Structure formats: structure tokens, C-alpha cells
Amino acid sequence: MKLIRINGDKFNFEFTPAEKDILLEVLNRYPLVPEAHHRLTKDKRLPDQQENQHLLDEALKAQKLANKKEITALLNEIGRFTVCPNGFRVFFTRGEIEWLLQVLNDVRVGSWIALGSPDPESGKKILFSEKILPHFRMMELAGAFEMVFLDALSGRAQG
Amino acid sequence: MPATAFPEVLPGIKQDQQTDSADELEPGYVVICWDDPVNLMDYVTHVFQVVFGWERKKAEKHMLEVHHEGKSVLARESLEKAEFYVHQLQKYTLNATLERDEK
Numbered sequence: 001m002k003l004i005r006i007n008g009d010k011f012n013f014e015f016t017p018a019e020k021d022i023l024l025e026v027l028n029r030y031p032l033v034p035e036a037h038h039r040l041t042k043d044k045r046l047p048d049q050q051e052n053q054h055l056l057d058e059a060l061k062a063q064k065l066a067n068k069k070e071i072t073a074l075l076n077e078i079g080r081f082t083v084c085p086n087g088f089r090v091f092f093t094r095g096e097i098e099w100l101l102q103v104l105n106d107v108r109v110g111s112w113i114a115l116g117s118p119d120p121e122s123g124k125k126i127l128f129s130e131k132i133l134p135h136f137r138m139m140e141l142a143g144a145f146e147m148v149f150l151d152a153l154s155g156r157a158q159g
Numbered sequence: 160m161p162a163t164a165f166p167e168v169l170p171g172i173k174q175d176q177q178t179d180s181a182d183e184l185e186p187g188y189v190v191i192c193w194d195d196p197v198n199l200m201d202y203v204t205h206v207f208q209v210v211f212g213w214e215r216k217k218a219e220k221h222m223l224e225v226h227h228e229g230k231s232v233l234a235r236e237s238l239e240k241a242e243f244y245v246h247q248l249q250k251y252t253l254n255a256t257l258e259r260d261e262k
Contacts, residue, residue, distance in 0.1 A: 109252045112197035119196040
């Protein structure tokens with residue numbers, strides 16, 4: 001997957017057929033992060049804490065529902081992916097890339113949680129087994145797509 | 160789907176007939192981002208730029224503080240604004256919370 005050109009607000013990417021399949025597979029896993037992962041505060045003394053936590057939970061739930069609908073619409077939009085000699089071309093606007101980053105990172109963090117939240121720096125390593133390999137794969141793939149989009153937004157990727 | 164459309168859901172606004180309390184309006188809260196070994200450094204920098212409108216250099220400084228110190232105070236705000244920022248950061252799945260400003 002690579003950035004081909006930036007045309008105004010449109011970022012044009014080229015995918016091989018395998019890359020397109022993998023991106024769709026990753027996006028289809030969304031959402032993965034459990035609701036309880038998001039805490040408003042660690043402080044037990046805050047005013048209206050329970051109510052405010054509830055409001056945050058509801059807002060994030062609504063956001064994820066909206067994101068899920070957008071994924072379905074995006075993946076089924078006629079003309080979004082066009083066939084080219086190397087596979088497919090697709091454009092995303094800057095706003096869509098921001099939204100895709102949120103979706104991809106949810107899949108990345110959710111997969112990391114499913115792996116047992118490993119932290120190699122503190123000695124909490126991943127204990128590999130066949131059972132956890134799909135989570136590891138999903139975490140790495142989501143991260144790889146994030147980097148492509150971040151490079152595109154930052155101008156590091158050459159169009 | 161329109162090419163420029165993307166979902167934006169803001170935190171719920173509770174109906175309140177009373178004036179906001181001083182506690183909600185005074186800048187007595189800090190927004191903290193905690194270290195999470197899963198989030199990519201470039202990603203965290205990018206999110207700080209988007210959410211706070213910071214230049215890359217400032218965003219990187221806070222990202223590195225999160226990485227090396229385990230956390231970074233990103234803003235000192237009223238309760239309402241701090242909640243807003245926490246929600247924005249959590250939309251990107253960053254590990255962010257608001258805490259009382261003990262300073």
C-alpha cells in the first residue's frame with residue numbers, strides 16, 4: 001500500500017489485491033476495545049464521577065456505532081476502489097483518514113488487550129501460542145496501516 | 160457516502176437548569192496521558208497535534224514525556240473542558256484521564 005498522490009483534500013493510495021483484502025479484514029474487526037478500558041479518571045473524589053463516566057461511556061459507544069456504520073458504507077461505496085494494473089486505487093480525504101486512524105488503533109489496542117497487555121520493557125512478554133497468534137497479527141497489521149496513513153498526512157510519504 | 164463525511168459524536172450534554180458550579184468552571188483539573196506500550200510514538204504525536212492544535216515539536220515533547228516518564232500533563236482546565244479533551248483523546252484510544260490539579 002502506498003501513497004500515489006495528494007489532490008487537494010484527497011489522498012490517493014494504491015493497494016495490491018492482498019493489501020486490500022487485509023485492510024478490509026482489519027477494518028471488519030472493529031470495534032475490539034472493551035468498554036471498561038476507557039476510564040474518565042483515576043481519582044475517586046471527583047464530583048458526579050459515576051454520571052460523568054456514564055456520559056463518557058455513552059459518547060464513546062455512540063462514536064463506535066457511527067464509525068462501524070461508516071466502515072460499512074465506505075467498504076461498499078461504488079467507485080471508491082478502482083481497479084488498476086497493480087491492484088486497486090482508492091482515495092481517502094483527510095477527515096476520513098483521521099477516522100480510519102481511530103478505527104485502526106481501536107483494533108490495534110483491542111488486539112493488544114487480547115494478548116494480555118504485554119509490555120516487553122517492564123518484562124511482561126508475549127507468550128506465543130497458536131491461540132494468540134491471530135491477535136498478534138491483527139495488532140501488527142493495524143499498526144502498519146496506521147504508519148502508512150500517518151506518513152501520508154505528515155508529508156513524509158512521497159506522492 | 161459523501162467524500163468528506165466522517166462521523167463525529169460529541170460527549171452527551173446534560174440538561175442543567177442551574178448555573179455551572181465553580182468547580183466545573185475553574186481550571187482545577189489536569190488532563191493526563193499515560194504510557195501505553197501499544198500506541199505508536201508517531202500516532203501519539205499526531206493525536207496531540209489534532210486534539211490540541213499543537214505544532215509537531217510540542218506534541219513530540221509531550222509524547223516523549225509519556226514514553227519516558229510514564230505520563231504527561233497535557234492541559235490544565237475546568238472540569239467540563241478536561242472532560243472534553245479526555246473524550247477526544249479516548250476516541251483515538253489513548254490512555255487519558257482527568258485528575259484534580261494538586262498544584
